[in-house]
Amino acid sequence: MSDRIPVAPLLSVQGLEVNIQSPKGAVYAVRGADFEIRRGEICGLVGESGCGKTITAKSVMRLNPEDRVVYGGRITYEGTDLLALPEAGMCKVRGQQIAMIFQDPLSALDPLQRVGKQVAEVYRLRGLGRREAAEKAVEMLADVGISPAAERARAYPFEMSGGQLQRVMIAMALAAGAELLIADEPTTALDVTVQAQILALIRELREKRGTSVLIITHDFGVVAETCDRVMVMYAGRIVETGTAAEIFHAARHPYTRDLIASIPQKGVKPVAIPGAPPDLREVIRGCAYAPRCCRVQERCMHETPEAADGAACFFPEVRP
Amino acid sequence: MSALFEIRELSKYFKLGTRREEGGRNPLLLKAVDSVSFDVLAGECLGIVGESGSGKSTLGRLLLNMISPTSGQVLYDGQEISALKPESAAMKKLRGDMQMVFQNPRSSFNPKIPIVRSLHQVARLYGLSEEAAEARIRELFALTGLGQDILTHRNDELSGGQLQRLAIVRALIPGPRFLMADEAVSALDVSVRAQILELFRDMQQRLGLTVFFVSHDLSVVEYLCDRILVLYLGKILESAPADELFARPLHPYTRSLLAARPRAYPEEVREEAPLAGEIPGAVDLPPGCRFSSRCPEMVPGLCDFVEPADTEVSPGHKVACHLLRHCDKIEAGGAPEQKGCEECGASVGKEKVEI
Numbered sequence: 001m002s003d004r005i006p007v008a009p010l011l012s013v014q015g016l017e018v019n020i021q022s023p024k025g026a027v028y029a030v031r032g033a034d035f036e037i038r039r040g041e042i043c044g045l046v047g048e049s050g051c052g053k054t055i056t057a058k059s060v061m062r063l064n065p066e067d068r069v070v071y072g073g074r075i076t077y078e079g080t081d082l083l084a085l086p087e088a089g090m091c092k093v094r095g096q097q098i099a100m101i102f103q104d105p106l107s108a109l110d111p112l113q114r115v116g117k118q119v120a121e122v123y124r125l126r127g128l129g130r131r132e133a134a135e136k137a138v139e140m141l142a143d144v145g146i147s148p149a150a151e152r153a154r155a156y157p158f159e160m161s162g163g164q165l166q167r168v169m170i171a172m173a174l175a176a177g178a179e180l181l182i183a184d185e186p187t188t189a190l191d192v193t194v195q196a197q198i199l200a201l202i203r204e205l206r207e208k209r210g211t212s213v214l215i216i217t218h219d220f221g222v223v224a225e226t227c228d229r230v231m232v233m234y235a236g237r238i239v240e241t242g243t244a245a246e247i248f249h250a251a252r253h254p255y256t257r258d259l260i261a262s263i264p265q266k267g268v269k270p271v272a273i274p275g276a277p278p279d280l281r282e283v284i285r286g287c288a289y290a291p292r293c294c295r296v297q298e299r300c301m302h303e304t305p306e307a308a309d310g311a312a313c314f315f316p317e318v319r320p
Numbered sequence: 321m322s323a324l325f326e327i328r329e330l331s332k333y334f335k336l337g338t339r340r341e342e343g344g345r346n347p348l349l350l351k352a353v354d355s356v357s358f359d360v361l362a363g364e365c366l367g368i369v370g371e372s373g374s375g376k377s378t379l380g381r382l383l384l385n386m387i388s389p390t391s392g393q394v395l396y397d398g399q400e401i402s403a404l405k406p407e408s409a410a411m412k413k414l415r416g417d418m419q420m421v422f423q424n425p426r427s428s429f430n431p432k433i434p435i436v437r438s439l440h441q442v443a444r445l446y447g448l449s450e451e452a453a454e455a456r457i458r459e460l461f462a463l464t465g466l467g468q469d470i471l472t473h474r475n476d477e478l479s480g481g482q483l484q485r486l487a488i489v490r491a492l493i494p495g496p497r498f499l500m501a502d503e504a505v506s507a508l509d510v511s512v513r514a515q516i517l518e519l520f521r522d523m524q525q526r527l528g529l530t531v532f533f534v535s536h537d538l539s540v541v542e543y544l545c546d547r548i549l550v551l552y553l554g555k556i557l558e559s560a561p562a563d564e565l566f567a568r569p570l571h572p573y574t575r576s577l578l579a580a581r582p583r584a585y586p587e588e589v590r591e592e593a594p595l596a597g598e599i600p601g602a603v604d605l606p607p608g609c610r611f612s613s614r615c616p617e618m619v620p621g622l623c624d625f626v627e628p629a630d631t632e633v634s635p636g637h638k639v640a641c642h643l644l645r646h647c648d649k650i651e652a653g654g655a656p657e658q659k660g661c662e663e664c665g666a667s668v669g670k671e672k673v674e675i
Contacts, residue, residue: 193577264514265543
């Protein structure tokens with residue numbers, strides 16, 4: 001992918017800051033995240049729970065409760081600054097340009113509506129007639145691997161398995177014509193066998209339709225299966241960006257290296273990362289990973305490293 | 321090693337209702353566990369893998385006699401505990417011996433009281449005095465590497481990893497011999513998962529615990545367990561020592577599960593196509609092999625008619641599959657694709673067996 005002519009990215013996030021007001025005080029969930037997603041690319045956003053992955057994704061969709069959230073920085077989608085867009089304009093972006101699927105599809109669907117109707121509703125919103133929308137919905141369900149589609153379209157969400165429901169969610173995203181699909185832990189609740197099927201479907205979307213995908217996950221297996229490029233997030237910042245191969249074999253940030261070393265693998269003893277991520281309600285001085293880092297030095301304690309050559313670290317691993 | 325648990329033709333059917341059929345009304349049964357036999361050896365870590373709905377958790381609950389089986393026996397140390405009522409005094413006496421760690425540590429601690437009280441409640445339940453409980457908790461905290469300062473916190477102030485450590489401490493309070501872990505690391509982050517796995521292994525070795533580890537994650541089981549049972553719709557399809565199972569998976573289901581595992585690295589080459597379809601419900605099981613409806617190597621007329629019996633292919637490695645049953649001469653060793661029976665030409669793997 002890297003030898004392509006550089007084109008403007010589909011989505012560009014610059015210095016994103018998200019500050020959530022909560023009864024227990026403000027939470028600085030995202031603290032200056034920078035990344036971009038190019039056309040037709042599958043990107044992974046990985047990190048531990050609470051590092052700001054989901055908040056970042058929801059910020060792109062502007063799905064955070066707006067009365068309690070203060071944004072900083074820019075999120076540009078095809079030249080439009082999404083954070084500056086009024087709600088009415090955002091409604092046009094959601095679904096039609098950027099769609100999102102969630103970890104638990106059962107709670108994302110209307111329990112009282114047949115799934116076919118829910119997919120058809122998306123077509124109705126795009127101005128199609130009732131009958132045409134219903135036909136298109138069945139076609140789309142067949143496209144995402146639901147069979148027999150016509151019959152299953154009449155099922156209610158509770159009658160379908162988690163894997164089937166995730167397919168329905170993907171069908172809805174595609175029906176809306178989204179060019180960017182944000183998948184937040186799409187396979188975490190699924191069995192390995194079904195996970196493999198859903199990940200294959202996501203890869204197929206990119207091949208056939210050129211859909212760009214942002215996969216949010218804590219599972220490096222999912223990354224290895226699907227992603228071209230990976231962003232590693234820690235305490236609200238992107239600490240490392242690289243191609244999947246770079247992240248797996250030649251990571252430069254100590255956090256990325258530690259995360260990969262903590263995965264149980266055949267014949268290799270997993271090494272746990274000592275300590276815990278910082279409390280995002282507090283001000284972090286220096287590098288957020290410094291207290292857990294094996295390469296920490298004096299400088300890391302009071303200066304925040306900026307991203308350079310993929311890694312935001314003063315003392316990154318030198319690539320051979 | 322002697323057997324701590326002996327499980328003999330154990331079944332658990334759940335009645336979902338009745339159905340009108342010719343000749344009257346018949347019960348509609350969900351066969352969660354269906355005539356399963358195996359031993360849990362003292363001091364081993366036994367892993368149970370399978371998709372959701374395969375009966376893993378039900379099997380675990382039966383072992384601890386938290387639910388009574390429909391038929392069959394569970395012998396604990398030679399005593400038939402499945403004959404005891406789950407709530408009986410005799411069973412309660414044994415509970416301290418066998419403890420459990422659950423998937424979600426947050427929902428397994430009372431959110432309204434500090435952790436220290438949750439732990440003391442358990443200690444009191446097993447007859448420890450206040451002082452003895454305190455000493456025991458301090459000892460276990462030292463053993464598991466937890467800091468005393470978290471005792472005064474409530475569960476919403478602690479991380480998932482800390483809570484799972486506390487859940488393990490709580491399980492160890494009565495000094496059990498047997499620990500059942502039901503998806504105990506599935507809800508945790510990768511970085512924390514390694515810590516908890518390490519703790520399980522450490523506790524097992526130091527305290528000589530027997531562990532029954534239920535998981536859907538093959539990598540976790542591969543790392544932690546000595547022996548593995550592969551469960552599908554209430555039946556054990558394959559059981560083998562962990563190294564053997566991963567080096568030489570013989571049942572098509574086991575191979576599919578392994579193939580469905582996400583790659584460890586982006587460049588890793590996939591050998592087998594991932595399994596199509598999903599696990600059917602355990603109601604109205606098809607005749608023959610339970611896996612036949614999804615099996616890539618299904619032999620029509622055999623697999624969908626006759627239920628395969630267990631074949632012991634090498635010591636401790638049992639497989640319930642017709643492709644093996646057909647020929648008893650398949651030797652141990654070698655990859656299943658290449659190894660077949662020279663006399664009858666049966667092979668395990670790609671080729672179909674002529675019947």
